[in-house]
Amino acid sequence: MASEKRSLSKRKNTWYPLDNAAKIYPPTASDKRAHVFCFSAILTEEVDPYSLREAVVILLEKYPTFKTKLMRGKFWYYLENNDLPFKVFKEDAYYLKSIDHQQNNGYLFEVLYIRNKITVKFFHALTDGTGGFNFFKSLILTYFSVIGKDVDAEGLLKPIDAPSTASEGEDSFLTYHNVTGDKTEKISKPYHIRAKPFDYDGCGMITAKVPISGVKELANAANVTITAYLSALYSYCVYKAFLADRPEKNKLVTVLIPCNLRKKYGGETQRNFTMFARFSHDYTVYDNTTVEQLAAECQNKMNDDLRVEKLDKIIDDNVKLERNFFIKIAPLILKDVIMRTAYAKVGEVLQTVNFSNLGLVKFPESVSPFVKEITFSITPTFSCNHQTGVIGYGDYLYVTFARGYVETELEKTFIRFLTAKGLKIEVSSNFWESQP
């Protein structure tokens, strides 16, 4: 009892600085730029909200960095231990809207349910896609264990009774960065999709369920990875849908491809640890380049951007910036302004679209029979108004397009390209553009 009390009071004072990459998100987040991503699982049976909430409560003890709220310090934002009760909500039609921290008791993620679907929505300052998915996976496992299913982690994810470790909460950018002499690359401003926005909040979602084997064949034929192939196709579709017959001056299409650094540097942090490859192709003089050629180009760019030396350079620059004396002593109000300005210059204006592939995910064998489908989606923002999340589960790749405007030309081009190659695709939509 006494030791329990001590550990509780010790817990009360816990706080974590935001990791290096997360520092940009709080000052630049707004209603128009939610910085939110989301996982959904379709289960074989109806979700019980009480058990779901219980599962989250159990899990929060194992993931202390998730049991936090965002605080404004005098110099930096930070995460502080959050002792308020966690609430789960029923999902409404506004799928990717920003998290209401007031309603949510300050937590930086949200758990939603409806019928047989569980959705977890994360604010990017808390974690990245991989960290978020690990949490999501553990939540599903814990939920099934709470409702009395005979499930086990089977070594694929954190066992239900495992405690948290220090390395899970670390800022891996600080742990793993090295100094190198690589040069910083100059990036030009690409085209931004111009289309009629919705005259109400929310975004249009379309998920395409594509057989992995088919995509793999296409990628193999072009001698590239699935990510490179689909990114190239994505870039090509932006051109076909928005640039081909229009007199745009800037026809540079840039696809931002986030990459999980845990694979490169190791570590098991639950915080942000992602860097980006940037595939740009200028379509001003379009000479009938095929998607296969684009894919090869994209693969080269990815290989180059994700060289350890190049990554080291970028991480080192970011860490140096964070440790810069003048940045350190600038009060938070000033930092907010600096960060917003910097973000407006070098943030999402340097990308046309975002393509995030989490790869093939696996659930323990005792869990997977209860999970029918998994999707991964990212909120579109004002200037990067089309974002795509991809996740592979079972025999299918779930490609989820989220858009902030009415027309579906890009999706149509993308999906029709794949069906023309003989792939059997199933499509779901939230029909945001049509009258209910």
Place this chain on the structure above:
Amino acid sequence: MKKCRYCNVEVDSDKNFCPICFNRTDNLDDRSTGLYTLRKHNETKIKSSWFLTKLFFFLTICTLTASVMVNVLVTPKSMWSPLVVFGELYIWVLIAHTIMSKRSLFEKVFLQVVVILLILIFAEKLSISDWLIPYVYPSMSLAVVTTLSLILIISSKRGEYFIGFTVIAFLLSIGSLVFILFSLTGEFKLLNYISLAVGFSAVFGYVLFGFDSIKYELGKKWHL
């Protein structure tokens, strides 16, 4: 499950058209996973826009022009209109920094104190204490009450504002009442009478129209 023969895809939906090309679909079977929650009715939730900001900006400019004109034409000897300018700026600070934001209490109080001090120094420099109570105070009070009422009419979060706004309107009209009762207004009492009347009507109106919200908020925030 539906089938779009133009896109050559299967569509998981109850609707009879394709979500990507909007052509009619063929019915395969009645199976549907329901990956997404659809909008049930036409949302009235209009996108938050710059409309409010623009409106306030417009009102500010109107008030400023009006007060400078009145100052120059009616009372050219005493320059009290700069104080109205300052007062208007103060209202902006009050709304953007204190009422509508989620900043810490310390920052809110700190900025309020700084701005009020500046206004007082300004008033002192202009030596317009004769004008402060009969003209400036009631004008400010009217401007604030008008602004608050507009926010309540337009904002979708009005429920949360009723209590605070009622208190502000009440305090402002009490100010005018005190000035009138203790004859601090000098000769010119009209504006303070108007401010008093408008302030109390506003309080009455807020309580009348916002009664349910006020009751709900009191329950939620103070557990009354």
